[in-house]
Amino acid sequence: MGKVLEVRWHARGGQGAKTAALMLAEAVAEMGKYVQGFPEYGPERMGAPIQAFNRISDEPIYIHSNVINPDIVMVLDPTLIGKANVTQGVPEDGIYIVNTTKTPAEVREMLGIKGGKIYTLDANQISLETIGRPIPNTPMMGAFVRATGIIPFDQFMAHMKELLAKKFKSKPEVIEGNLKAIERAYQEVKAE
Amino acid sequence: MKTKVALTGNEAVAQAMKQINPDVVAAYPITPQTEIVQIFSSFVANGEVDTEFIAVESEHSAMSAAIGAAAGGARAMTATSSQGLALMFEVVYIAASMRLPIVFPVVNRALSGPINIHCDHSDAMGLRDSGVIQLFSENAQEAYDNMIQAVRIAEHPDVRLPVMVNMDGFITSHAMDVLEVLDDETVRNFVGTYVPEDYLLDAKNPISMGNFDMYDFYFEHKRQQVEAMKAAREIIKEVGKEFAKISGREYGLIEAYKLDDADVAVVVLNSAAGTAKGVADELRAKGIRAGVLKPRVYRPFPQDEIREALKGVKAVAVMDRAETFSTCGGPMFADIRNTLYDLKNDIKVVNYIYGLGGRDLRLEHVEQVFEDLENIRKTGRVDETVKYLGLRD
Numbered sequence: 001m002g003k004v005l006e007v008r009w010h011a012r013g014g015q016g017a018k019t020a021a022l023m024l025a026e027a028v029a030e031m032g033k034y035v036q037g038f039p040e041y042g043p044e045r046m047g048a049p050i051q052a053f054n055r056i057s058d059e060p061i062y063i064h065s066n067v068i069n070p071d072i073v074m075v076l077d078p079t080l081i082g083k084a085n086v087t088q089g090v091p092e093d094g095i096y097i098v099n100t101t102k103t104p105a106e107v108r109e110m111l112g113i114k115g116g117k118i119y120t121l122d123a124n125q126i127s128l129e130t131i132g133r134p135i136p137n138t139p140m141m142g143a144f145v146r147a148t149g150i151i152p153f154d155q156f157m158a159h160m161k162e163l164l165a166k167k168f169k170s171k172p173e174v175i176e177g178n179l180k181a182i183e184r185a186y187q188e189v190k191a192e
Numbered sequence: 193m194k195t196k197v198a199l200t201g202n203e204a205v206a207q208a209m210k211q212i213n214p215d216v217v218a219a220y221p222i223t224p225q226t227e228i229v230q231i232f233s234s235f236v237a238n239g240e241v242d243t244e245f246i247a248v249e250s251e252h253s254a255m256s257a258a259i260g261a262a263a264g265g266a267r268a269m270t271a272t273s274s275q276g277l278a279l280m281f282e283v284v285y286i287a288a289s290m291r292l293p294i295v296f297p298v299v300n301r302a303l304s305g306p307i308n309i310h311c312d313h314s315d316a317m318g319l320r321d322s323g324v325i326q327l328f329s330e331n332a333q334e335a336y337d338n339m340i341q342a343v344r345i346a347e348h349p350d351v352r353l354p355v356m357v358n359m360d361g362f363i364t365s366h367a368m369d370v371l372e373v374l375d376d377e378t379v380r381n382f383v384g385t386y387v388p389e390d391y392l393l394d395a396k397n398p399i400s401m402g403n404f405d406m407y408d409f410y411f412e413h414k415r416q417q418v419e420a421m422k423a424a425r426e427i428i429k430e431v432g433k434e435f436a437k438i439s440g441r442e443y444g445l446i447e448a449y450k451l452d453d454a455d456v457a458v459v460v461l462n463s464a465a466g467t468a469k470g471v472a473d474e475l476r477a478k479g480i481r482a483g484v485l486k487p488r489v490y491r492p493f494p495q496d497e498i499r500e501a502l503k504g505v506k507a508v509a510v511m512d513r514a515e516t517f518s519t520c521g522g523p524m525f526a527d528i529r530n531t532l533y534d535l536k537n538d539i540k541v542v543n544y545i546y547g548l549g550g551r552d553l554r555l556e557h558v559e560q561v562f563e564d565l566e567n568i569r570k571t572g573r574v575d576e577t578v579k580y581l582g583l584r585d
Contacts, residue, residue, distance in 0.1 A: 022200070025368035029198035037198075038367035041310070060370075062470040064331075064363050064463040066552045 005150070006067045007054035010084050011076035014046040016137030020074075021052035023167075024141055027159040028054075031151055034061050049084045056150065074144065075099060076123070076136050081110050092116060097143045097189075099123035099136045104192030119147045121189040123181075130184060131177040138178045142185030153186055194372045194439070201364035204332040204371055205271075205297050205357075206231035208339035210241055211379035214295075215266035215386075218246035218257035222276040223309045224361040225299040229271060251276035255283040255294075262292035263401050265391030267343070269294065273361060274301035277315045281322075287354045288323030289417060290402055293346030293386075294354040297339065300462065300513075301361040302549045310550020311361040313461060313513040316490075317523045323417050324354040325424055326491040328461045330447075333371035334488075335359040337441060340374075343383045344431045350423040352389075360463040362550065378438050421492040428489055445494035447486040448501040450476065454483030456565035457502060459528055460511040461487060464546070464553050468511075471558040482562050490524070495531045502532060507540040507565040511581075513547045521545075521578040540568045546581035557581045 007024075011017030018039040025037030039052040053067040069089045078100040080086060086096070092115040098107050104118040111118075121143050123136030131138070145156050160182060164175045199207065206228050209217070217236075219229045236245040244261075248254045254270045261268040272280060277298055287294050300316055302308040316326060327342060329335035335357065342355040359365060374382075390399055405413060425445065432443035449469050451457055458468045465486035472482040485501055487494060502508055510529070512522020520526070525543035532539050544561055547553045561581070568574055 022368045026198040029196075029368075029370050032196070034370050035198060036367055036369055038363070041362050041366065062466040062473075063555065064360075064367075064466050065554050068554060 003057070004061060004063070005056040005072070005148070006070045007056070007072045007074060008067050008070035009052040009054075009074040009076065010080050010086050011050055011052070012046075012080070013048045013050050015076045016135050017050060017052045017074075017076055020137035020141055021054055023160075023163055024144065025054055026163055027141070027156055028056055028151060030159040031155060033058060036061055040066060049080055071095065072097065072144070072148065074140055076140060078102070078107075081107070087111055087113060090116070095119070095147055097121075097140065097147055099140060101125075104190055108192065117147070117191060119143055119189050119191045121185050123185060126184050126188065127181050130181040131174060139181045139185035142182035143189040146186045146189050147191070157182065194374060196370060196372050198368050198370050199332055199373075200227070200366055200368055201332040201335050201359050202227035202299070202366065203231060204336040204369075204373070205339055205359070206235070207373060208336045208379075209269060210235045211374070211376050212267075212340065212343055212383050213241045213380070214243055214269045216244045216246065216258065216261035216268040217270065218248050218254045218261070218268070219270045219272070220248050220251050220254045220276060222251070222273045224301055224365045225271050225273040225276070225297070227365070228297060228299070251279040252283060255280045255287060255296075258294045258296070259283060259287050259290065259292055262287070262294050263290060263391065264393045265388040267347075267386040268292075269296055271297045271299070273299045274303055274315045277319060278303060281319065284319055284322045284324060284354070286402065289413065291352040291417075291420065292354060293343075293352055295339065295342040295346050295357065296354065297335070297357045297359070299361045299365045300358050308549040309361070311363050311513070312548045312550065313358070314515065314548075316356065316358050317514040319356065320491055320523065323421070324356050324491065325351075325421070325428075325489070326356050326358060327489055328487065329357065329359040329364065330463055330465050330486065331364060331371070332359075332367075332369040333441075335364060336371060336373065337435065337439065337443065340379055340382060341428075341431050341435050341443065344434075345424060345428050347386055348427045348431075349389065351420050351427050353417070353420050353424065358462065363463045372439070374439060382435070382438055425492050425494065443488060444497065445487070445489045446497045446501060447488060449484040449486065451483035451485060451501050451505070453481055454505050455481040455569055456507050456509075456562055457483040457485055457505045458509050458511060458558065458561060459485045459487070459524065461490065461513065461524065464511060464513065467553055467555065468558050471555055471562065475559070475562055480562065480566060487524075493527055493531075498528065498531050499535060502539065503535055503537060505539060507542070507568040508532070509542050509544055509561045509565055511544045511546055511561070513545075515545060515548065525578070540572070540574050542568065542574055542576075543578045544581045545578070551582050553582065
């Protein structure tokens, strides 16, 4: 089995982490990679901490366990840092992508880690300005593509356009905003 | 034409049902099966299928309606999980004894209590002696493929039995996975048009079905069900070979993964088989000759194939995602141990109960199982026959 890229999402119920994990899987699958996208289903309550997972590989993926040692951690809600063990099981060179107004250096201190790479973006503000509501999930995907370089950005946007058109058949007015949110996130994400 | 798509297990099964285009679907929603019914009913509403969809008030009624439809000569389906299957229990036996080829996906979920919505196999195991054929699916691809083949198996004149297609709740049903789907025409041609032999709506040949059956013939009818199950073994293989021609994916009764030269092996159903294969690969890289046996068909039980696949193995661990409360291990453990007895090869067989109520099966759990097997193989000694994986002390 080849190298499998593993992703763990930390969010609160209602922020769209499950949707993002599944959409990311769909968009990445479009380019011929093997993917998994699945949430950890608990008692589904608005605001409760939740996790979702992705696996991405060039070869078929056999494993069906939850992701325990993620290469990439996506934090949709910065208030989870310190509460949801976002660093648990992450290797030294792990990548963190955090939705926050803070700088990568500040987040590094909050996480209490030395190695790895930290990306930050204000996904709430971006989604407010582009979609009109604070739903940080789609901008996080833009940051993911920037941080991993796993797929050329133009190609990713083309897939997302298709997927969003399918998902929002009944309210096409939100498609443009979501695409803009991904694009802004891709450009505005800061790294350290 | 084949197309690679990303779908969840539920989406994949609903897609298969759409392509099969059954005459009647009667169903009641239950987590984690709900999406199948929801998606399929949207196909009905949008006129994408010709199916008569019956929204019933319970699973007992769902299977009863499917029985009525199938007895009338229709290609009928339902779908359920857990408590839904439990409520269906008595009618499933009737569907089997009336020899009705009803295909029904079961999205495996723990039985209450305590109430739980997550995966284990206690629902399917509860119906293992009901006379239905049971297929198991490792991932969305296999769930999709099994659904399509199930129609052909169920309706074969030598079989004519209901087929339950199992997949793991949430782990498979709700996870986005990559699979190849066939085009509508290919599926349509493969499943063909259902031509029932005897059915109630055949005015030229009036019959009655589901009759009172005393000590004079009940026994013979049960014996015939056994014959149908025996015939199913061959038919399942034939259909699997034919399916390979349209899909490139061949299915038998079992999947033997790296068992040819294996010293130690794990026997496991559904998604956990994938995880076990991943671990076996890692151990192989370290020089441990590990293999995995995944029964695709649990009823009828593929005794000959399992015996053949495991005959050279020194130690076997059967992993059960269901409890029997016999205090002697899980349901599949009993079947596998029984199967290996006649070989007289002194194969050590142990049992692990895992994943009840959706407890995550981690790689290190499977590694532990293989490590235990290696110890048994080296020492020839079994300290504990039945163990529990990932359980708090």
